[in-house]
Amino acid sequence: MSDLIDEIKQLKQERKAIILAHNYVRPELQDIADFTGDSLELSIKAKNAKAPVIVFCGVRFMAESAKLLSPDSMVLLPNSDAGCPMADMASAEKVADYKATHPETVIVAYVNTTAGVKSHVDICCTSGNAEKIINSIPLDREILFLPDRNLGGNLNRKLKRNMLLWPGFCPTHDRVTPQMIETARKLHPGAKVLVHPECDTEVVALADEALSTGGILKFVRESPEQEFIIGTETGILHRLKSENPDKKFYPLKPEMLCPNMKKITLENVRDCLKNLTEQIELSTEVMHSAVKPIEEMLSRS
Ligand code: SF4
Structure with missing residues (x-):
């Protein structure tokens, strides 16, 4: 693994690239990224960084947004199958x-x-x-x-x-049911329940807070509470744990995974930097x- 990471770092330097990783992608990608965050936050960071090459570890619509905000940069999606069903x-x-x-x-x-x-x-x-x-x-x-x-x-x-x-x-979020919240509360009484507003209205009504991924990270950082049940894609637990090592986190459901968010691997990142694939290309009309x-x-x- 370390040889692969060294190779990525070398290629990144040669290409003058930056690597962006969404909060839901595999932990090893979050660890090598220049920036982690939600999709728009990452696109804005990429725009400000003005890098000639942007590697977007996320799904296609996110890479497209990065291209819209950085039209002069080459934006790469390391796995062309990473899409968003929604x-x-x-x-x-x-x-x-x-x-x-x-x-x-x-x-x-x-x-x-x-x-x-x-x-x-x-x-x-x-x-x-x-x-x-x-x-x-x-x-x-x-x-x-x-x-x-x-x-x-x-x-x-x-x-x-x-x-x-x-x-x-x-x-991924629509599968969450009110019963899941009730079961998680019984297992971890006293833990705050934080869900994403992409969950159903009945689920949101039962949660303590409904927050964006950025909102969840901020809430946990600033909260005096010590235990949290997290009702969003489990990839966010990596960042929550590393930013708050003394707090405890329980996924609402361990299988709350978005398969598309897990498609990109370190090998894909290495290959996309080597071959400059897959480049996001949008028509002039759509860009405009x-x-x-x-x-x-x-x-x-
Ligand atoms: S979790 Fe997956 S399916 Fe859901 S909005 Fe994000 S990319 Fe799309």
Whole structure:
């Protein structure tokens, strides 16, 4: 393993590359990354770093967002099969059709969407800034929220809005049930239950907090509590444990894994740096139009 890591470091230097790792990817990738974080946070860090080559350890829509924000950099996705089933539940064609037939509706897209979809929406949001973005839209405007019906439903409930919801969901978070929360509380009484708002509204109602990955990391860092049940992809436990060695963490379910987030390996990173594959390429039209809703979000958050 150390030979492989040395090889990656050498190639990284030769290519003047930076490596980004999402909070959910394999621990060994988080350990070699220049930056770890959520998808948008990483894209913004990459933009500021101005590296000629960006290796994105995550899934395709994240690498696309990095390309949108760093158009002059070469963005590499080390395993071309790493996709996001939820992002793929909204196609650019269907969203374009909706926009054409409902020009008065404000379309809000979670960043977990393809660049093609982003090119047809009005504004993006993350799970961390979604409340602020939705609150910035006048109450009398109709909103379509996509692609995550759970995140949208949780926002509707919390903000007392009535957004129309696209029927997408994250298979990893949608599998969480209220019974799982009850069982975990019995096993670890006194532990705070933190879930991601991509979970169902009934699950969120039973949790102590529903937070983005960045929100979970911050909450744990600042909390005087010592034990936490974590209801999101288990990859985040690596960072939680290394940042808070004296606190205890229990996954809500050990099998809360996103197979796509685990597809990239150290070997893939070595090979992509060696061969400069797979490069993210977007049409000029998509590059031009898909960055606009991200910039609109950044201007309001
Ligand atoms: S955890 Fe869910 S939203 Fe994230 S990449 Fe996997 S399927 Fe997509």
